[in-house]
Amino acid sequence: MNVITRYLIREHHIPLTATIIREFSQHLETSLHQQYMIPLSYLNIYRTRKEFKLMNSIQHRLQQGNYILRETDKSGIFHIGNLVDYEKKAEAYRQKTGAYIELDSNPLWSVFDKVILLLNDLRSKEYILSWQLNKMMLKRETVQLAYLYFIPKTS
Template identity: 90%
Template sequence: MNVITRYLIREHHIPLTATIIRKFSQQLETSLHQQYMIPLSYLNIYRTRKEFKLMKSIQHRLKKGNYILRETDKSGIFHIGNSVDYEKKAEAYRQKTGAYNELDSNPLWSVFDKVILLLNDLRLKKYILSWHLDKMMPKRNKVQLAYLYFIPKPHKAGTRLRPIVSSMNMPTTGISRFLDKLIRPIFDKHARSTTFID
């Protein structure tokens, strides 16, 4: 509770003696008590155990049968397929396009260090301001190498795979987001005559 109170004081400048803090504290305490201290009903305990056993059974069967469970590209339904077939289709796609190579080593930290070095160099030379640096600087605990994965399309014959490249947490993501915010209004202004909404 002290953490929340300190946050409210620091971020929202609410005085410690404000009645809203006392009311909030009481409501939060009541809510937590109801949620976690009151014993579950027999029906909820039974349902929880049954669902847990079902989940473990599905996991065991998927592993034993060499199957793979993936969310599909439409409607958020799940598709169960043979993992060997899935790997063959993924490899065939990589061979056909020639656009992706499997890496022998992980270059993430090398890329991360280069991005930090370049951003700090830009700041040192006063090409960017400190708040620009803060916006573009990657966070060590959040960065991730881009990766390729596939989503099955079971509504198509032969269950094709849709390739997806996830690069949401690359070391360069902050730079691209920052530049997008700067450039997007200019682009939209000049491309307005060719823009259409479907």
């Protein structure tokens, strides 16, 4: 609440003694208490424990049976397959196409640094505007390399 109050004072010039801040504070406290402090019902606790046990059981069976669980391409449906079959299909596809090679190291960060340097270079030479640079700038937390999947596509 202190952070929100300081923000309201600084950005919106609302005085600290305003009644709206006191009312908002009370409403926020009540809402947070109702959302997070009220004990769960027995039914919700039972359902949560049951789903947790089910999830652990599925994970254990996947590991035990050497299976792999993947989300299908675009539809979001899950596919369970044998890990050995998955690896065989991947290797056969790489051999057949010759398009993929296995990398010894992860080139993500060198590619990331090169892209940042090139974007900054474009901006310094005024080929792009600052808002375009901001829109194209990569975020280190979300960037990832593409990788190969052998997941059935659903129709």
